[in-house]
Amino acid sequence: MQGAKQEILASHVAAGDVKIIFWPMLDLGPNSTNAAIATFCAGEQDPAAFWRYHNTLFDNQRSVYLANRDYFLTTATDLGLDTGAFGTCFDGDSVRDLVETLDQARRDNNVGVRPTFDVIGPSGEAERTFGSQPFAAFDALIQAQLP
Amino acid sequence: MRLSLRPPNLLLLPLLLVFVLMAACGSDTSAPAAGSAALEGTATARAAAAAEQQPAAQPTAVVAAGDLAYTSGRNADGTYFLGEPDAPVTLIDYSDFL
Numbered sequence: 001m002q003g004a005k006q007e008i009l010a011s012h013v014a015a016g017d018v019k020i021i022f023w024p025m026l027d028l029g030p031n032s033t034n035a036a037i038a039t040f041c042a043g044e045q046d047p048a049a050f051w052r053y054h055n056t057l058f059d060n061q062r063s064v065y066l067a068n069r070d071y072f073l074t075t076a077t078d079l080g081l082d083t084g085a086f087g088t089c090f091d092g093d094s095v096r097d098l099v100e101t102l103d104q105a106r107r108d109n110n111v112g113v114r115p116t117f118d119v120i121g122p123s124g125e126a127e128r129t130f131g132s133q134p135f136a137a138f139d140a141l142i143q144a145q146l147p
Numbered sequence: 148m149r150l151s152l153r154p155p156n157l158l159l160l161p162l163l164l165v166f167v168l169m170a171a172c173g174s175d176t177s178a179p180a181a182g183s184a185a186l187e188g189t190a191t192a193r194a195a196a197a198a199e200q201q202p203a204a205q206p207t208a209v210v211a212a213g214d215l216a217y218t219s220g221r222n223a224d225g226t227y228f229l230g231e232p233d234a235p236v237t238l239i240d241y242s243d244f245l
Contacts, residue, residue: 001240008238009229013217019230021222021239028245035244043227047219050227057244065245098225106241115242122235138238145236 001115002058007135012142022054025114026103034090035064036099038072041089045081052079121145 001008005020012018024036035057043050056075057064063071069090076086089095106116117133118126119141127141219229228237 001242009217012236013230013234016231016234018236018238019228019232019234021226021228021237023226023239023241025241025243027243032243032245039244040225040227043221047221047227051219051229061245102224102226111241115240117241118237118239120237120239126239142236142238147235 001117001132001138003132004135004138008138008142011139017146018142022050023106023111024099024102025106025111026099027114031064031067033096033099034067034069034072036103037090037095038075038086040095040099041086042076042079042081044089044095045085049079049081053081117141119145122147 008018008020013020022039024032024040026032026036039050039053039057042053053075056079072090073083073087077083113130115131117129117138119129119138120126122145127145129137129141217229218231219227220232221227
């Protein structure tokens with residue numbers, strides 16, 4: 001969705017039609033989990049920081065693949081977060097348990113393809129799509145769900 | 148008959164050395180031998196392995212400023228949203244960071 005994200009933001013999010021939720025999948029080894037923990041720890045300090053951290057990691061995926069603990073802490077520092085609090089969170093169990101719980105929940109919901117998108121309307125029914133899609137595809141799903 | 152051994156001309160020796168060095172440093176336009184290509188491949192593999200053991204590169208990109216223009220918050224299940232909390236449509240992005 002990264003490619004279509006800016007168009008979705010500029011159109012549907014800006015109009016108040018859509019809110020976006022990021023749901024972590026922990027499929028690709030320890031740094032899948034570490035990256036999710038780091039991002040959720042950023043969110044513990046400020047929900048906006050969650051998205052800043054999320055975007056930074058997606059813009060630097062090759063580095064994230066090889067990242068160690070210092071990488072995640074340095075990223076937090078560079079984004080203006082409290083590094084001490086971030087490190088405590090990163091090393092602790094609370095957020096780790098949360099991301100693992102979320103990961104299990106998506107498995108229970110039969111989400112296995114990376115990425116997967118659910119577009120959920122007011123009725124609670126979801127239209128699901130898979131893989132990177134152009135904006136037009138998301139737009140069609142969103143329009144179909146708008147009241 | 149006695150042989151007389153003249154000492155070499157000391158002025159010629161440096162000149163000879165210069166000429167030898169110039170010949171050795173000349174460009175080689177011929178195709179590399181197969182053996183040297185294999186060595187280059189090995190060196191490349193070693194460099195790649197060494198790079199993997201180096202600390203990861205530092206991030207070079209900061210979040211796009213556009214996202215900060217939108218409301219963000221946290222849901223009861225611990226996930227985070229971007230956009231108006233009462234928006235009629237929710238788009239869930241299930242993704243791995245890798």
